[in-house]
Each structure stands twice: as structure tokens, then as C-alpha cells.
Amino acid sequence: MTQAPKSISASTPKSGENSWLWLLKLVTGPFIIIFMLVHFIVNHAIASSGLLNYSDILTYYTIWVVPVMEIIFLGLVVSHSLLGLRSIIIDLHPSRGVLAVISWLFLIIGVSAFVYGTWLITVIVSLRVTL
Amino acid sequence: MSMTKWTITIQVYRQKGEALPHYDEFKLEVDPDEYVLDGVERIWAFNDRTVCFRHACHHSTCGACGMRVNGVEKLTCITPIREVTQNGGKIKIEPLRNFPVISDLVVDMGSLYSNMERVGAQSVLPVTEAEIERPLRSWPKEDSQYIRLSDCIECGLCISACPISTTSETYLGPAVLAGAQQKGVRLDPNLLRLVDCEDGPWRCHSAFECTAVCPSFVDPARRIMLLRQQIVLERLTRLFRSEPKKNTVKEANR
């Protein structure tokens, strides 16, 4: 006698991933490519010494568009990476409970990373101002 | 069929009951233009009557003879022996991945059939709606009275090849999602809820293995992409729709 086939249930809500989360991951991707190109080319090819010097970095961050750009870039990268990592974990079919824990954990990590990164940027900007 | 004869070894996956799986080897003299299924049948007829395998139409219509040949999903009734080995060579035959093995090369396809039914996959379509290779630019309207079998023969090769189906037992899989795309989420509000979830097209990561192994021009990977479009458009439409959402077919038909 074969086991009963595992079929989907229309009544059980399953929202571990949906169109909105997928769209967010899809949309952040191309923006990351653009910001990454700018981040990389400007930071390491245009900025003096390729930003391999403490005081050059502080000077660079006095240009107002730089911290704004870096904060947006940070938000994009953190959300894209954690959504992607969560998607890989969902591919392993975790239980609802485990997925809920992971989702909350990633949300905390993501928000913390974004807040920490933004704080770090404001500290760097303020360091140059005080010098 | 040519007069050439090859001597080949066919290695067959064996699994009965609770015993550990193993491989049995059979040396056969074959015509290289015969098909792999012919080789398996000859093994059953003349070497080992306990070999279990599935077959029916022998012309790629029923989808019953799907197996893994040298690690690749194939319909064995249309896979010539000369395509997968050479004279003196070996062919390894295993059951499809990601389905429970009932015996030897026979797997339990119940989950696939059940899910195809759940999404309302259509087995026949008006010929004007069917997508075939090199379609006519426009079908005369009167032709809509004619129907055609849907391309999908529910062979399960795509689900066996899908890397996500390997790790997630509830992922609907390429065949089911392709069937849902053909049905259309707009036509069935329940279908939208069934597919717009963690087991739906968001699990696809563009490996395109399903399309690579599909013997029947379903192109499930492309259909999954189109299903995503359908779902996103439907969700966006609902977001801006003024009338209340209709969550069941009954409400939608009111």
C-alpha cells in the first residue's frame, strides 16, 4: 500500500513567501548593481588614494551625496541579502515554527545592520566635522 | 532498424520492500537503434522477471516510462540506445528523483497527479489556445471547435530534474505550475491562493533543468515565469480594485 500523496491544501494559508517579497528581492537587485558600480568606481578609482587612508575617507564623506548614497546602498544590500538567504532556507522546507523564528531573526539582523551602518556613517561624517 | 549489434551492459536500480537499494547488471546484445525501454523490457522478459518498471504507449504520449538514464531524466521509449552509450558501454538506469520508490524503477506519482488536479491543469485545450512549435500566426476562429491534447503528459521528468523539488517535498514543481499558468490565476480565485505561496513559482531559481528534460515542448520554466507575471499583475490589480476581493469561486461567480 503506498503512502497517501502529499497534496496542497487550499484551506491552509501558506505565506512563507509571496509575490511582494519576491518583487522586493527582484527590484533591489538591479539597484544594487547600479549603486555597487558607483560605490566601487568612485571609492576605489576616483577618490584619492582609492580611499585606503583614514583621513581621505573622512574627507570623502563630507560630500553630502556620499553618506546618502551609502545609506541607501546599505538598505538595499541588507534587504536583498537577507531575503535571498531566507529564500534559500525556505528551499529546505523548514517547519512553520522554524521559518517564523528565522524570519524574525533576519528582520532583527537586518534592522540592526541598517541602524548600525547608518550610525557608523553619521559618526564618520561627524568626525571630520569635529577635526 | 540496422543489422548492427552492440553488446552493452545495463545497470538497473533495484529496490524491493525494506531492503537497501542496489544495482544489478545485465549484459545484452542490442540493436543500437532500439530504445532504452526495449532493453529494460528484454531484461524483464529473458533475464529477471522481478524487475519492475512502468510502460504503456511506447510513443511518448503517456509519460509512463520516465526514468533516469546515466543520471539524466529521459522518456525511455524515445531514447535510442546509441544516444546514451556505445558498443561495449554501460547504461545506468534509475527511477525518477523526488518521488517515493514503490519497486525498482517504479515511483509513486500520486502527488504529481493530485497537484495537477488541484490547480485544474487542463488535459485538453481548444486548438486555437494550444501553443505548439511553429504555431500559425493566427488561428481561424471557427477552429476553436477543435480540441487538442495539452502538451504536458505528466511524465514527472521536470520534477525529477528540479533542484528545489529535491529538497522541498511540498514545492508544487514545474509541471504543476505550468498547468496553473495554462489555467490562469484570473479565472480561479482559489488558484491564486494555491500558487502565490512558498510552494509556488517563487521557489524557482531559474535552473531551467525542467525545460531541458521536458520531452513534450511544455517549456515549464517559461510557463513559471509567465505565471509569476500573472500573479504579480493580479495582485497589483486587486490592490487598486475598488470592489471587494472575491476569495472563492462561489463568490466570484455570484
Next chain:
Amino acid sequence: MNLNRNQPSPGKLLQWFNPLGRKLSFSGFTLNRVSALGLTLYLYLHLIVLSLLAQGPNAYDNFLKLIHNPWFMFGEWLVVAAGLIHGLNGLRIALTSLGIVVPQQKQMFVFLMVIAVIGSLIFAIRMYTTF
């Protein structure tokens, strides 16, 4: 009757990285997954390292001396290569996900990976000649 063998299982995740019997696009899937994990790890390491900026010039400039180490440079090169692979392959995935150039996705993959290899080589030459 044992029906548990051959069934989907999270333990089979190593199959994601097994190219035997697979077509070219499967390599795109594998490369995207590997590069995603590597880049995510790098992102959070990068954020942690940048905290040295808040500790003053000595802390950061001392750390910068480390990156001239050949192993560090190789690691940096890996990050750039992974970024190129993931970004360009991601473009392919984004386009095909929207139903664009699906029939030509294989050719697109080859083209984009050639660009990624060229970009990685250029970076390697620039990095090793500069330092």
C-alpha cells in the same frame, strides 16, 4: 514497504552543487547560490571592519596594512568575482523572471559570464600591479 528513499529531503541540498548530468543553466543556479552565500558573509564582515573607522586613524590604518597580505588580496578578488557573477547572473534571472529573453537565456548566461570573467581578470591585474 519503504517509500522514504528517493523522496525530497533538506539533507539532499548538496545536490544543488552537483553538476553531473546537468545542463549549463544549472551552473547559473549553483553559481548564484554560492556567490550569494559568500557575498552575504562578506557584507557583514565588511560592516564590522568599517567600525574601525570610528576608533580612530591608528585602528583603521593598521588594519589597512593587513590587506596587502596576498591571502587578503585573493579574498578581495574572490569578493569582486562573486559580485560580478552574482550581479550579472542576477540580471539574467531578473530579465527571465519578467518573461524577457527566456528562449535566449542560455546564450545570455554565457555572454554575461564571459563579461564576469573579463572583469575579474581586469581587477586581478589592477590589484596585483597596484600593490
